[in-house]
Amino acid sequence: MGEPVKLTEIWRGDRIESLHLGHAVICEPGGEIVKAWGDPEVVIYPRSSAKMIQALPLVESGAADAAGLTSEQLALACASHNGAHIHTDRVAHWLTDLGLADDDLRCGAHMPADPVAAKEITCSDAKPRQVHNNCSGKHAGFLTLTRHLGAGPEYLEIDHPVQVAIRAAWEDLTGEPVRGWAIDGCSAPNFASSLHGIARAMAFFAGARADADNPRERAAARLRDAMAAHPELVAGEGRACTGLMRAMEGRVAIKTGAEAVFVAMVPEKRLGIALKITDGATRASEATIAALLVRLGVLDPDHEETKKVLNAPIRNWRGTVTGHIRPVQGLTG
Template identity: 40%
Template sequence: MRDGTDFVELARIWRGPVVESVHRGTVVVADFEGRLVGSWGDAGLMTFPRSALKPFQAMALVESGAAEAYGLSDEYIAMACASHDAQPFQTALVSDWLGRLGLDESALVCGPALPRREADQATAFAEGGPRRLYHNCSGKHCGFLTVARHLGAGLDYGNAAHPAQRLYLEILSDYIGRDASGLPMGRDGCGLPALALPMRDLAKAAARLSLGYSANPARRAAAKRVLGAMQAHPDHISGMDSATSRIFRATQGRVVLKGGAEGFVMALVPERGLGICIKIADGSSRAKYGVLARTLGHYGVLPVAEAEALIDQVNDPITDSTGALVGGTEIVFEKPVPTTETKATLGFWLGGVKEAFF
């Protein structure tokens, strides 16, 4: 963070009549040429998109010919893009995928984990406890393993210098319009390299991906297949009836999205050639999908009334231990009716909003 305008107030958490928490963040919208369509906060903010980059990683699986070589349907392509809940249908796909490669889960770089949902956790404990198969990134790791197998490379795909990682960097470089190998690199929670990049660059890359942009015909075909797989299998991307799948269905696939850890989400709007990136400053994920829904209404991707209804569908209710509703999440940026009294602070309106239209 460089100054107070890097992030603006995006959401408030209410408990009864009092604001209990405030989520600040940045929203960036760009077109395929990298022109800034809109920005709340600093569009140049450098951050880690984390799992939001998975669609670009999955493109290597298709472009290399690995997906075809191993007979992978679109369900597997969607799983390569997924941060999944380890529901039975998802772990069955990962298990089958490893079998196609002649490998078991010990080949996965990611560590053992448990399913996200309590019912599935009970089954997991009954069957032996945490497994690498259950890790929410195991589909992505299968994708890298498949590319490694197809290229005849070693299985140390977690190495940044591995051919599978280099192919991914080449693809990302094409979409951001500069060499991605020079970007700051950390390590993701699943053990693979994690890149940081300016939000404006990723918004441009998302817009380009939405249009299948590339001078490389195989890459254009890969982009089309990855997006088609995500649109066809929204429940694979996270879990059944997740916020992600609700947005896919509410927009009838006209918006393709992928969340990332620490409050990040990327969305693509193919019919408009737009890329949207959202980062919640404190790393919380509970407001990011509501912020995305408001953004979709702001740009007419959804009618305003539908976008506002979608906010309620993707914001988790705030309840007590009995399940009684005790609070809620309010998205405060860019109210659809600006003449209506807002609960956003005066400082938000005077110091936070930056929008540029071209």
């Protein structure tokens, strides 16, 4: 396995204080690597960055149309949301439409990241519900597919028809067999793949056409376009996914994953991006994905949302700028 390379620098004053190393790949739909940093064949868990692959059987099978799902619900199926009302109310209504309830989810409950929703729960002495889980939209999608397939309720089991369908789609889009699997934070199986394979899958989404003859391609285009159309549902206020997609005005769909994974789908160039920061630092994955999007000419380096993560100031408790988060020289092009 190749060694990770320097991708993001942390400056304090005029000195580099810390470095974040990692791997990154830009890929075409056929699997051809356009540019790579570090080892493109490094095997990782994509975590939540690849939710659009997990949602693919939901659309391709006809389950989404049979349930009358909207583009907002498809965006939530790919989301790691903040648990704000715009997220939880939609998921709760989705479950009601299925004749299901919060207890039918299998993602577990946690406090929402949204400060307003968190304050409401704390001040009311209530407890968070599973719809507050950042992955509840994905799990509502799993339940929709489960209902469509007439399968049992334990949709997270590795041999459940939902997970079997996801694995088949995963291997097709990455162009390689799954390299193993582990349990994600939301309790769903997470399939290990090479970074190259994940970038190839993102390039498939990037190049997919809504009017294609291939139903898988049409499904991929719908999910990609839903994410780009509803960035506020994919993550939430204050999040890099939402801010950067807004800055690109629907031209690109991006998604973060735990432990500093990030992916992007760039339709106008038919390119996919996948990256992994080895120490799991989110600040570095956000800076790196922004740098690569600037490199491809689809993100304005001077946009206010870009400047929140790329060459972003580091401030102390008094608000004094003490340093910056910068991409390594040459990364932006």
